[in-house]
Structures are given as structure tokens and as C-alpha cells.
Amino acid sequence: MRDMRVGPTGFHDVREANLGTVLRAVRTLAPCSRAAVAAATGLNKTTVSSLVADLIARGLLCETGESAERRVGRPGVMLALDGLTIAAIGIEVNVDYLSVVAVDLLERDLLTRHIAFDARSAGADACAHRIADAVRAVVADPALSHRSVIGLSVAVPGLVDSPGGIVTRAPNLAWRGTPLRSLLEELLHDAAPSPIPVLVDNDANLGAVAEYRGGHLARTGDLVYITGEVGIGAGLLMNGELLRGSAGFAGEIGHVRMVEDGPACGCGRRGCLEALAGIESILRAALPDRFPAGALTRADLADLVETAVDRAAAEEPTAVEALHTAGTWLGRGAAMLVNLVNPAAVVLGGYFVPLAPWLLPSCRSGVRELAFAPDAGGCFVETSSLGLSAAARGGAVAMVDALESGRLPLPPRQVDGVAAADEGAS
Amino acid sequence: MRDMRVGPTGFHDVREANLGTVLRAVRTLAPCSRAAVAAATGLNKTTVSSLVADLIARGLLCETGESAERRVGRPGVMLALDGLTIAAIGIEVNVDYLSVVAVDLLERDLLTRHIAFDARSAGADACAHRIADAVRAVVADPALSHRSVIGLSVAVPGLVDSPGGIVTRAPNLAWRGTPLRSLLEELLHDAAPSPIPVLVDNDANLGAVAEYRGGHLARTGDLVYITGEVGIGAGLLMNGELLRGSAGFAGEIGHVRMVEDGPACGCGRRGCLEALAGIESILRAALPDRFPAGALTRADLADLVETAVDRAAAEEPTAVEALHTAGTWLGRGAAMLVNLVNPAAVVLGGYFVPLAPWLLPSCRSGVRELAFAPDAGGCFVETSSLGLSAAARGGAVAMVDALESGRLPLPPRQVDGVAAADEGAS
Incomplete structure (x- = not known):
């Protein structure tokens, strides 16, 4: 056009x-x-x-x-x-963790951290403080010594007004209209010698970037990355470009209604994909004994996923059946993407990865059942190799990418013998 | 990226x-x-x-x-x-008509034709002959006198392998693997002084191009055009570019399953949007007396649509209710697009245009009901101003567009005093 x-x-x-x-x-x-x-x-x-x-x-x-x-x-x-001079930081905040990744200009990991954290109970302000603390720790880490931090990306599970740096709506964090970028810029104004530019984006978008740049499907230009957390979101890469939509709100597959009068969703509606196949709904169905009164300690999600994996591996029928059903719903959701945007691959990320042996077969059947194009338009469904650090990694990579689009935040550096001699930690 | x-x-x-x-x-x-x-x-x-x-x-x-x-x-x-020298031809073949449009380099109409034609009964070969006849008639038309025809686009309701010029699957025409471009190239080899390049594409894609270039939503870069025929398809323009997907099969919203165990669809599945809100299903529900034994003369669709409009205008309850219900389904389908690709506008085309007064209110409610983003991500639902000629017009415009991408099929012309003096018919 x-x-x-x-x-x-x-x-x-x-x-x-x-x-x-x-x-x-x-x-x-x-x-x-x-x-x-x-x-x-x-x-x-x-x-x-x-x-x-x-x-x-x-x-x-x-x-x-x-x-x-x-x-x-x-x-x-x-x-x-020059792999020795700069670093880019990506942080994902999700319902039950912060994930932190720093990379150099060659997109090699300098450090990765996974921090269990009940973000929802903390609230937006405390969460911003926790993120700022994590950034200060990264900046001070020996792995980044003598490096300039060119930027920080924060991945959030929800609708993000990325140009404005505002989280418009993140139901699973109970955030609405949270000005995350300005909160962080204020908290971090003295964290580095010069201010650190902050980018806020949707977690699924940044997961898709990470897959495209460094996952085992790297360079698959038409790729959808699906997050597997309490929430489900999709990052749509088409022709190697993120499809954001007119207001930046594309990819909300978690809130597509799959069935009328289905289970209640965190968004206030019923029958959303997230309410049928989000990790919390999977765990409720797979481990009914662990939720006697419907109570859920969010920071325990990782442990519970491990329990579900153990039970499914032991062929415990309730767990296997719950995963089979969730996989079918995921497949039906993926089939919508196949019919509407015809990706070459759909990649399941997050907690879906350890659960994949029991989710994938029915997920693939669901796609085959409902895709209109022969052979699902060539689409295959795979799991991510990037685990829970995908979105954080994608955020760090996006900051490197911004350099190549001509957005160069760095003034000419002072020549620094120490930095030049440094071999670069990792 | x-x-x-x-x-x-x-x-x-x-x-x-x-x-x-x-x-x-x-x-x-x-x-x-x-x-x-x-x-x-x-x-x-x-x-x-x-x-x-x-x-x-x-x-x-x-x-x-x-x-x-x-x-x-x-x-x-x-x-x-130079508005006087070249012409581009677009033809849409659909279940019950051929639509023909020719434009000049300024994308002004030189001629438009609407030809009632039962394409399904005719079969692919006879249909190719009918298209070729239509092209010969256009080339010979005084409106195109002294013009070089730079190309022909053919819009088809179905999965199209556009680079290969093959209609992979068009259930409503009962075509499968039809090599339409080569059929037409053979039939048209002597139709003009030099061979006419032929492009085959999906009708919804070309409808979206027409809307973007000349509809009342022109220059809305994130736009979805929905065809309203026996079949329903979507043309997705994102950032002013057609979103085709990895195999060119994007936009098949007609075959997204809206409800389990719904009515049978021409594709062999059940509960597809097309089976709930395609024009044939609308007419069956709105005019039950006209389909006593389920028989349908496809070439009568235009007349039947007119009858449905008349009855709805007279507030005949069956017709009004059928349109209300179809509108609701269309809105739910549009809400999927809103959630997944966040367009600025969804444009209903084809036979949905005359039926819009009774479809649009429930369609818009359906979008509001199921869109996750506040205010449906800014998306509004409108009808096309281009009617049944949208896809043909979009095809002709696409040939003009190809010139600006550097695909210039014309050799330097012989200077021709007559052509230079011609004022250009319209």
C-alpha cells in the first residue's frame, strides 16, 4: 500500500x-x-x-x-x-513474579533474575518501587560494571498505551490507568549517571519480539506468541513487525469469548479464553484439593504448576483431564488466530511450557478442527524455549533494536580505559 | 523490527x-x-x-x-x-454476480458494470470464459479507447494463493485448486496488443484496498473490510498494508466458529459466522416463505435482499428479528477482530449495506459487549460507500498501486497523437 x-x-x-x-x-x-x-x-x-x-x-x-x-x-x-560498553535492561512484572534480563549490544545475556513477587497484592505503587529496586541492583551488579544502561523496558500483562507509558488496564494486577513510565522515571532519576529511558509495553508483544530475535523460531516473520500466566495474551508479529492495532491494544486473545455463559473471567465477563485456559483456571481444575475454599496464594503459582506437572506425569486422571481440556480451548483460540491472521507459528510461552506435554496434543487437535485453510495454513504450534524470561528478554532486545532505528540515547562517551579493557561479564 | x-x-x-x-x-x-x-x-x-x-x-x-x-x-x-493513457481493470466474481470496474491512473472510474451471473452453477471453466468475455468487452468499450490496459485483477471469495494465481478453496463457488490466472492468461492472450498481466486475490482484501484508497474511510490505516455476500470474509489493513499472513490466508472470519453445534456451513463445519450471518442464512431466516423447500436460486439474491429491505422497512417482525440476530453475530465476530487486531474501523460491505439500518444497531451492541479494550479500542463500525463494486474497484486500484511500487509493465509507448488528444471518457 x-x-x-x-x-x-x-x-x-x-x-x-x-x-x-x-x-x-x-x-x-x-x-x-x-x-x-x-x-x-x-x-x-x-x-x-x-x-x-x-x-x-x-x-x-x-x-x-x-x-x-x-x-x-x-x-x-x-x-x-562493541559488546563491552552498553547494556539494556528488560523487566517483566506479572501476577506472581518479576523477571529481569540484561543484554549487551549483541543481545547476549549479561544477567537474568527471577523474583517471586505477589504483584497484585502489592499494588501499583509498591510494584513500581520493587521494579526500581531491581533496576538499581542490576545497575550495581558486577555483570554490568563499566557499562552504560541505554534503557529499561517493562513488560506488563494488560492493555498498554506504550507511547504514553501508561498501563490502561491490567485486570490481573488490578491496575487501571497506571502511569508506570513516569513513576519509574521519578524513582530512577538518580540510578545511573544519565537518566535511563523507560519503555512500557505489553508482555505478549515483548515475548513475541524475544521469540523472533532469539527463540528457536527466530526469524519466523509471521509468528504469534501466547503468554501462559494467570492471564493469556498474544503478541502478533506479522512480516517481522509487531501488529499493535490502532490504539496499541491488539492481541487480547485472553478476552475473546469462547463460549456463552462460561466461567467468570477477571475482566468481568464470562467464557473468555483466559477463564478457560489461564494458568489459574488450569490449576483449579487440575488440583482441586489445593483450592478447598477457592483461595489462591498467587506467589505459590510456580509450586502449584510443579505439582500439576508431577501429577500429570503420574497419570493422575483429574490433572490429565484438566490439561487436556485447557489444551482444547487453547487450540480453539489458536484456530481463531489461524483463521484471522494466518501465522506460520503459534508459540506457547510461560507456564504453558512445563505443561506442554499434556496441553499440546489437544491444542493441536483444536487447531486442526477449526482452521479453515488446508493444513491450518501451514501453521504449527510449538512451545517457547525462553520460559518465564521471554518478555523481559524481549524488552531488553527492543531497547537494542531502538538503536538501529536511529533512536540513539547516548551522548559520545568519555573514553574510559577501564571500560575498554573490561572483557564483559556474563 | x-x-x-x-x-x-x-x-x-x-x-x-x-x-x-x-x-x-x-x-x-x-x-x-x-x-x-x-x-x-x-x-x-x-x-x-x-x-x-x-x-x-x-x-x-x-x-x-x-x-x-x-x-x-x-x-x-x-x-x-497522465490520466489519459492507461487503464486498469478489476473484476469481482461472486456467487451471484460479476462486478467490473475500470479506472485511470488517477483512480477515477472509466466504467463500472454489474452482471448478474450464477457463478456456482457455471463452474470454474465457464466462469473464466465469462470473465474473459467481460474483459474483451471492457477493452473494446469507447470509455477505454486509445488506452493501454496495464492489468486485470480478479477478486474471488475464498482462499487465494495470489503469487501463484490459484484459488485454493472457495466453498461457495465449489472451486478448489483452480488455476484462475493461467486460465485467464490463455483466454486473453490476444485481447490486447500486449499481454494483460493478471492478478488474482481475495475479494475481502481488495475490498479493503478500495475502502482505504477511495471509500469514505479513505486513509484509515488500520481498517477491516467485511464482505457481505453468501460468504463472509475480512480484509485486514494494518498501517495501510494488507495483512495477508504467512500463506496469504488471513481474514477468514466467515469460518471462525461462533457457537458449538450451530447451523451447518458451506465449508462442512458447524456454527461458523457465515452460517449465522452470511446473506443466504439471513435471507432464509428473514424470508422463510421464499424458501419453502430450502431451494435457492442464487441469481435471485439481489431481488431477495430488496424484499428483505422492504419487509424490514415495513417492520415485518420475522425480517426485523432475523436482521437483529444476524447483526448480533456480526458484532460478536467484529469484537474478535477488535480484541485481536484492534482496528480503527470495521466496514461492512456488499449486501450488508442495504440491510445496515437493521443490522448495525445490534452489531454495534455486540462489539461493545465483547470488546475488552475501553470504548472498543476506539473502533467504530460503519458501512461501505462502495457497494457491490468494492472488490472490483480495489483490484483495479491495486494494479495502479503496483506501478508505484516500481512494477511497471509498460514499455515506452509509441507517441500517439490521437491518444494524447483524447479527453478521457468516463
């Missing part, structure tokens, strides 16, 4: 965009010469040299001695991504 | 792409000078002059005397799209 921009680049921020283009070229080609970057980008060599100098000063590129091409004589100076 | 191309343009077809870029610039800016095109595109003036000369030779641009800027002295030579 027609793009209203009439040229290959817009009128603004040409240099920033070109910096991003060069960074992207080096990621694709490294190790590579400046001449190779010029050839690949169409930018002239003088421009490339100037941009490269800027990117080296910002700690994003470095020179290496190696030459990719075996040439006679002196090897050319080659460029590579 | 990262694009694997590292530069602003790829390595191939740079000139073709630049021709498209210039064409697009002139569409946006016309009337405009070559200098303005150079400024807007970032291409240098010499290159622009050469590309413009080529586009003039191909009959796509022309020079005009007018100057947009009031300047002292001789007015500059201004460029505009």
Missing part, C-alpha cells in the same frame, strides 16, 4: 537514521570494512567514515584486526559491534 | 523502484516541478529528469502549464499524472 513518504528517507533526523542504518549493516555483515558498509548501505565512504567514528565514540562499534576476506598484504581494519 | 536490508534500497531494480518513487511523489505533490520531486525524494535533479522522461514516454506522467506556486516571470513546467 502506498506510504505517504515520497522518498527513501524522511526529512528529519537523517543523521540519526543513517547512524542506525550503519549499526544495522555492521550487525548483519560484521566483521566488515567501512567500504563494505558503504556498498551495502548506498551511503558514500566519507559519510560512512564519519558515522562510524560517531558510533565508536558512542561505544556501539569497535575496530578489530581480523579481516573477513583473505587478502594479500596488510589486513583492513574491520568493524564489529 | 529489523529489516534485513541494510540500506534504504535493495540491490536490484533500483531504476524501477526510483520510477515508482517519482510516480508516487508526483501523485502526492502534483502539479509540481521536477525540482520539487527531487527535493521530496532525495534523488538528484539529473536523475529525476531522466526518470520523468521515461515516465512520460510510458504514458504515466504529463507536463502541464500550470504552476502551483505563484511566481514572477515564466511559470515553470509542472508535472502531473
Whole structure:
């Protein structure tokens, strides 16, 4: 369809965009010469040299001695991504945990943390404080020593106004209109030498980014990632781009009504997919003895999932049946996605991963039953290899990605002998 | 998300792409000078002059005397799209009609035709012949005299492998694996001085293109167009781009299961939206006396729709109730789209347009009832202003659009005094 921009680049921020283009070229080609970057980008060599100098000063590129091409004589100076200077942090807040991931410019993990945390009982303010504490701990961690933190992403299970940094509605956290970005910016104003940019996004969206960038389905451009927590959400990647919709609220598969007069959902309606196949509803059905009066200690979810796995592995009929039923509902939900957006893959994440041996067979049957296209339009259903850290990891990666789109938050760094000598912890 | 191309343009077809870029610039800016095109595109003036000369030779641009800027002295030579030289043809084949539209480069209608035709009874081969006859009639029509036909689009209600030109599955036409493009290319090989490129696509996709380019919701980038025929399909435009999915089978909302053990659908399943709210099912419920033994003459659908409108307007309870119920189902289907892809607008097309006064209220209630986001994520439900010619029109426009993507099928034309003098019929 027609793009209203009439040229290959817009009128603004040409240099920033070109910096991003060069960074992207080096990621694709490294190790590579400046001449190779010029050839690949169409930018002239003088421009490339100037941009490269800027990117080296910002700690994003470095020179290496190696030459990719075996040439006679002196090897050319080659460029590579600088894996030693920056870090990006991603945090997921969910009903029963915080997940924390920091990555370097090559998207390699610098650290990962999983923190059991009853976010719902805590409330939004206390939760923001807990996130800020976690960020301070990461910034102070030896794994990040001498690194600049280029940004923090926070993944939230709910409707997120990402440009505004506001959580519009997260029923399972009981948040509504929570200005999470500004809360965190205030709490973190002195956490690092310069302010840390904060991005707030939906957990399923960032899970999809993580899958696309580093999961075992990496580079599958038409991919749906489904979160498996108390809530169920979908992150839709189409052609390698997140499908956000007009207000950023796409992917709410957890609140599609699957059946009239079904069980009550946290959103106030009945029969939503989340009420039929969310992890809390699965555990209630699979472990009825653990919920005698309907009470649930949310921070225990991980333990309860483990119990459900043990019982299903022991072929305990109630657990097996509950998982089979939930899998069928998940398959019917996935079939809607197959019919409406025709993904190449649907990836089940979160707590669905350990439960997959008992969920997947009926889930796949549900897709086959209800998909209109032959062979479900080529879609297969798989589990994530990224577990409960997917959304946090996707958030960290999204901050790295922002650099390549020309959003470069870093001023030229002060040359720092220690940082340059550091080998990079992991 | 990262694009694997590292530069602003790829390595191939740079000139073709630049021709498209210039064409697009002139569409946006016309009337405009070559200098303005150079400024807007970032291409240098010499290159622009050469590309413009080529586009003039191909009959796509022309020079005009007018100057947009009031300047002292001789007015500059201004460029505009050449509305006199080319034509693009779109045809929709549906269960009970062929719709034909031809447009010029400015996407103005040159002719429209509506032909009642029982496509299902005819079968695929006879249908291809009927389409070919229609194309020959258009090519010979005075409205297209002296024009080159740059291409033909055929819109089909079903799963279409558009790159292959094959209708994979169209249950309401009883087609399966129909190689429609090659059938038509063979039938049309001598219909014009040079072969006419043929594009086959899904009717809902092309309806969405037509809405985006020329409907009353034009330029709404996140838009879903829902066809209202025997079948129901959705064309999903996200960010102004068609969302096709990994195999091109996205948008099959007609075959999403709305209710277990619902009425039988043409696809062989039960409870599909199409079986609850497709035009045939609406007419059966609204006009029970007209279907005494379940028999249906498909070519009568337009008449029957008119009868249903008359009865509903006269507040005949059976008709009103049937439309209310179908509207509710449509709203529930639209709510799935709202939850999953969050469009800014859902547009009901085809026969839903005349029935809208009785469908829309319950449809909108259905959306409000089941949408998770506040205010349905800002989505409103409207009817199309393009009627039964939407998909045909969208197909013709898509051929024009292809020019601006650098797919220029025309060789430089022979200068033709008659064509240049022709004022363009409409």
C-alpha cells in the first residue's frame, strides 16, 4: 500500500537514521570494512567514515584486526559491534513474579533474575518501587560494571498505551490507568549517571519480539506468541513487525469469548479464553484439593504448576483431564488466530511450557478442527524455549533494536580505559 | 523490527523502484516541478529528469502549464499524472454476480458494470470464459479507447494463493485448486496488443484496498473490510498494508466458529459466522416463505435482499428479528477482530449495506459487549460507500498501486497523437 513518504528517507533526523542504518549493516555483515558498509548501505565512504567514528565514540562499534576476506598484504581494519560498553535492561512484572534480563549490544545475556513477587497484592505503587529496586541492583551488579544502561523496558500483562507509558488496564494486577513510565522515571532519576529511558509495553508483544530475535523460531516473520500466566495474551508479529492495532491494544486473545455463559473471567465477563485456559483456571481444575475454599496464594503459582506437572506425569486422571481440556480451548483460540491472521507459528510461552506435554496434543487437535485453510495454513504450534524470561528478554532486545532505528540515547562517551579493557561479564 | 536490508534500497531494480518513487511523489505533490520531486525524494535533479522522461514516454506522467506556486516571470513546467493513457481493470466474481470496474491512473472510474451471473452453477471453466468475455468487452468499450490496459485483477471469495494465481478453496463457488490466472492468461492472450498481466486475490482484501484508497474511510490505516455476500470474509489493513499472513490466508472470519453445534456451513463445519450471518442464512431466516423447500436460486439474491429491505422497512417482525440476530453475530465476530487486531474501523460491505439500518444497531451492541479494550479500542463500525463494486474497484486500484511500487509493465509507448488528444471518457 502506498506510504505517504515520497522518498527513501524522511526529512528529519537523517543523521540519526543513517547512524542506525550503519549499526544495522555492521550487525548483519560484521566483521566488515567501512567500504563494505558503504556498498551495502548506498551511503558514500566519507559519510560512512564519519558515522562510524560517531558510533565508536558512542561505544556501539569497535575496530578489530581480523579481516573477513583473505587478502594479500596488510589486513583492513574491520568493524564489529562493541559488546563491552552498553547494556539494556528488560523487566517483566506479572501476577506472581518479576523477571529481569540484561543484554549487551549483541543481545547476549549479561544477567537474568527471577523474583517471586505477589504483584497484585502489592499494588501499583509498591510494584513500581520493587521494579526500581531491581533496576538499581542490576545497575550495581558486577555483570554490568563499566557499562552504560541505554534503557529499561517493562513488560506488563494488560492493555498498554506504550507511547504514553501508561498501563490502561491490567485486570490481573488490578491496575487501571497506571502511569508506570513516569513513576519509574521519578524513582530512577538518580540510578545511573544519565537518566535511563523507560519503555512500557505489553508482555505478549515483548515475548513475541524475544521469540523472533532469539527463540528457536527466530526469524519466523509471521509468528504469534501466547503468554501462559494467570492471564493469556498474544503478541502478533506479522512480516517481522509487531501488529499493535490502532490504539496499541491488539492481541487480547485472553478476552475473546469462547463460549456463552462460561466461567467468570477477571475482566468481568464470562467464557473468555483466559477463564478457560489461564494458568489459574488450569490449576483449579487440575488440583482441586489445593483450592478447598477457592483461595489462591498467587506467589505459590510456580509450586502449584510443579505439582500439576508431577501429577500429570503420574497419570493422575483429574490433572490429565484438566490439561487436556485447557489444551482444547487453547487450540480453539489458536484456530481463531489461524483463521484471522494466518501465522506460520503459534508459540506457547510461560507456564504453558512445563505443561506442554499434556496441553499440546489437544491444542493441536483444536487447531486442526477449526482452521479453515488446508493444513491450518501451514501453521504449527510449538512451545517457547525462553520460559518465564521471554518478555523481559524481549524488552531488553527492543531497547537494542531502538538503536538501529536511529533512536540513539547516548551522548559520545568519555573514553574510559577501564571500560575498554573490561572483557564483559556474563 | 529489523529489516534485513541494510540500506534504504535493495540491490536490484533500483531504476524501477526510483520510477515508482517519482510516480508516487508526483501523485502526492502534483502539479509540481521536477525540482520539487527531487527535493521530496532525495534523488538528484539529473536523475529525476531522466526518470520523468521515461515516465512520460510510458504514458504515466504529463507536463502541464500550470504552476502551483505563484511566481514572477515564466511559470515553470509542472508535472502531473497522465490520466489519459492507461487503464486498469478489476473484476469481482461472486456467487451471484460479476462486478467490473475500470479506472485511470488517477483512480477515477472509466466504467463500472454489474452482471448478474450464477457463478456456482457455471463452474470454474465457464466462469473464466465469462470473465474473459467481460474483459474483451471492457477493452473494446469507447470509455477505454486509445488506452493501454496495464492489468486485470480478479477478486474471488475464498482462499487465494495470489503469487501463484490459484484459488485454493472457495466453498461457495465449489472451486478448489483452480488455476484462475493461467486460465485467464490463455483466454486473453490476444485481447490486447500486449499481454494483460493478471492478478488474482481475495475479494475481502481488495475490498479493503478500495475502502482505504477511495471509500469514505479513505486513509484509515488500520481498517477491516467485511464482505457481505453468501460468504463472509475480512480484509485486514494494518498501517495501510494488507495483512495477508504467512500463506496469504488471513481474514477468514466467515469460518471462525461462533457457537458449538450451530447451523451447518458451506465449508462442512458447524456454527461458523457465515452460517449465522452470511446473506443466504439471513435471507432464509428473514424470508422463510421464499424458501419453502430450502431451494435457492442464487441469481435471485439481489431481488431477495430488496424484499428483505422492504419487509424490514415495513417492520415485518420475522425480517426485523432475523436482521437483529444476524447483526448480533456480526458484532460478536467484529469484537474478535477488535480484541485481536484492534482496528480503527470495521466496514461492512456488499449486501450488508442495504440491510445496515437493521443490522448495525445490534452489531454495534455486540462489539461493545465483547470488546475488552475501553470504548472498543476506539473502533467504530460503519458501512461501505462502495457497494457491490468494492472488490472490483480495489483490484483495479491495486494494479495502479503496483506501478508505484516500481512494477511497471509498460514499455515506452509509441507517441500517439490521437491518444494524447483524447479527453478521457468516463
